[in-house]
Amino acid sequence: MALSLSGDEEEYDSESEQQRVANRPKPKIGPTTSAVKMPSSRSSSGARRRRTRCRKCEACLRNECGECHFCRDMKKFGGPGRMKQSCIMRQCIAPVLPHTAVCLVCKEAGKEDTLGEEDDKFNLMLMECSICNEIVHPNCLKVSDASGVVNDELPNCWECPKCNHAGKSGKQKRGPGFKYASNLPGSLLREQKPVKEEADVSSAIKRRPDREETPRFRPEEPLHRQLPLLSPCSLSRPRPEDKLRKKRKLFDDDEDEEDVGMRKKERSDEPYLSKFLHQIKKEEEEDGRYEDENDRGREHLFRIAAERKGHFGDMEQCNDDFKNELLSQFIKTPVGDSDQSHCSSPQAGPSSEAGSETQEKGSRPKARHKRRLPHRELSRELSKALNQDIQKSDDCLDTENRQPIKVEPEMENEESKRFFRKAIELGDQRSHLKSKEMNGTPWELRHFYPSQITPLGFNRSTPTNRPAPPQSPPKCIQMERHVIRPPPISPPPDRLPLKDGRTHVIQREVWMKIFGHLAHQELCVCMRICKTWNRWCCDKRLWTTIDLSRCTSVTPLMLSGIIRRQPLSLDLSWTNISKKQLSWLINRLPGMEGSSLRVLKLSGCSWAAVSALCSSSCPLLRTLDVQWVEGLKDAQMRDLLSPPTDNRPGQLDNRCKLRNVQDLRLAGLDITDTSLRLISQQMPLLSSLDLSYCNHINDQSVNLLTAAGTTTRDSLTEINLSVCNRVTDHSLNFFKRCGSICQIDLRFCKQVTKTACERFIAEMSVSVPFRLQEEKLLQKAS
């Protein structure tokens, strides 16, 4: 595929009729109405109105990138202009009905603007049925009892009462106007498979699709869903076989046992919190069911804040006043600040997950938002991402997907680790269900790893017996449809807008200091508070390291979360990330202005995925971890180290893509001297090299790395050759040539003797003092 692509590109300029004819014989039929005529599958009714840009969303406001596939096709960028597609970065997040669209019944346009009343707006706005394509005002429908199902994913889109009533739902879930599907190269959007089981949904809820509306702060649902995750109750990793059963329950029943854990936790909360919570309770008379959990959610936030108040030493506000500020924030901000649906894409308001739980009765044709099982919820989350400028998708990344992003350094304590393990398992669950549906065999069960696999921890005696790296996920795992937004264009506000139009006294930077003390999952909670917090908490300073390792299912949502946070370090080890996903990611972690990815960990991924590095340039990458990548051998290493294949003509970069790598981890790979030769030629800055468990590495390899004239000879400071059984005592002699070497790890090298190590130390002692840190682990004595 890549080949044919590049072939195409070479011919781009020579746009000629013959070529076109050669490539694609002109259709014999005359001017068909290809864009209009409906496929036979399309059911009934009117010709569909083509949707058009909202012109307000972030994507619409962006300029063409000039680099994507479609830009390169454009005439203005020197392309042939055949594809006629919008720039990938500009694909509208919420395509709207054309201005000329009118109601089928009354022949009038949307009238929602004429009303202030939120609740009635819905009935006056044009709604397009994704099944029959009819565009009507819900108000104009005479159907009294039937209810339409609002499609969260697209403004003004629903399954009209007629179709819904006729049981036609499901087939055309995608709805019109959704070009963001798998047919877009570079798009991560996937067609969503209809969810079969519709496990009940006791509550038929009226959704408010009104994009103009401003969902009020209703943390209940988010928090409600999030809380279980927050509970750091110790839960040991269940056996994979158990997972299915157990997690099925989690999804079937919102009130799962983890929630209970949460409850336990809060009992220990501080008195001022309960007092405060009492106050909140008064504010919320509705939502009986969620009230409790809502409180718990807030309470948890306060607990976090309270627990950490000891860390605020460097802050002026770190006193009681501040505490009060912090607390009051939770009351004030949400109301005013999260009045947010009309961020940059008013048309594309959030799918208002908040609010969807709220019963609103009385309006005539009721639109119902079916509550579905995880798939549906996920989809809702996705649609939020689609429709909201500043949205909460990021927490979904952590909560909806139950796959928290975590910070390595912060994960010191066991409890947190267990917590995350648990969270990850929850994440697995989703894919469990999906894979089960699709293949009959849960993917995770087929690819279950011991929780800790490290070169030395994993099966020392038989390093060749490595764990099978995850395969590409089954399609179904990637089905979510999702538009990924780069970070917002406008800078986030410096102060929190309050309900009364004023702003909060504390400045962003001060908040940032507070946020800096929170763990990633806590930040995710904060992101649900309001729009402003959402943006603040997404600040890349808070997310320099993102660790998604061992998340068995990498979802588009997670990818978007990563992009939004622009981490410097990204760990995707032992994930099932696909080539397309990785490639997409790399291209969106810009290699410029200091905001690029410096550390990329892909150990245990498939070569298919890792090969994404071949076609992209990541000149600023400092650390590359490709340990235990199945299928990564010499030939693949050559591809990795050769110049990128995906450069635009004229911008060809002939330098090695990984020329700035200083830390290269190749443990467990079947590479030979061929690769090492390349490495020593192409990576002049290489300082740390991990070749442990590489069975083909021998003394000659070491000789290569340390030979006269190679840059590695002087740049290498650390080398790991542990469990390289072909390496012998002789290698130690080669290391004497290395000017900067500080650590040589030869542990478990059968052919390396302790005597030789001691001799090495003795001989080196004249110039550089070394010592044996452990048997066969030589370290420079500092």
Place this chain on the structure above:
DNA sequence: CTTAACGTTCTG
């Protein structure tokens, strides 16, 4: 009218 690009079909 021109330009952008949607939503479909065609193709490998």
Place this chain on the structure above:
DNA sequence: CAGAACGTTAAG
């Protein structure tokens, strides 16, 4: 099936 192509629509 993904990607390319293109007729046609929407907007200005």
